[in-house]
Amino acid sequence: MYQIGDLIMYRKEGVCRVKAIGVPDLSSNNDERIYYTLSPANRDGLIYIPVDNAVFMRPVITYGEAQALIKQIPHIKSAVIYEPRNLKILSDYYEALMQTHDCADLIRLIESVDFKRQLSAKKLGKIDEHYLKLAEDLLYGEFAIALGIPKGDVKNYIEENVESVS
Secondary structure, three states: OOOOOOEEEEOOOEEEEEEEEEOOOOOOOOOOOOEEEEEEOOOOOOEEEEOOOOOOEEEOOOHHHHHHHHHHHHHHOOOOOOOOOOHHHHHHHHHHHHHOOOHHHHHHHHHHHHHHHHHOOOOOOHHHHHHHHHHHHHHHHHHHHHHOOOHHHHHHHHHHHHHHHO
C-alpha cells in the first residue's frame, strides 16, 4: 500500500502524488471503499482510485535507476523498426510497448520512432507521432522527478549523458 506523499506512476497519466487515502467526500452513493486520491504532476485535478483496484501503479524510479537506464540507451537503440503495412498492427505493437509500463520499453519506442524518422524522407505517420508523444511524456515526466530536473530539460540531459557514456 502506498503512503500519503508517495510519488507513483499511474497508468498512462504518468507521475502522480498520493494526496490522501480514505473514503472521498464526494462519494454520494454510500461507497465506503478506501481510495487513493492522486494529484497528477503535469496537470490540475485529482484522480480517485480504489485501493483494492487492480489498475497499474508503481513507484517512480530512483535517481540511480534513471542513471542506469541512460547508460543502457546505446544498447536499447538496437530495437527493430516495426513497419507493417497494416496500421492496426503498428498501433498494437506500440500499445504493447506502452502496456509494459517499463521505462526501457518507452525508450525502445522513442528510439525506434526517431530512427524511423531519420531513415525516411517522409513525415512520420499519425500513429508514430501519437505514440512518440505518449512515450516521451511518460518517460520524461518520470525522469524529471527521478533526476530532480525540469521535464523540459530531460531530453537534453539524456542526450548529453548518453554521448558521454558511448
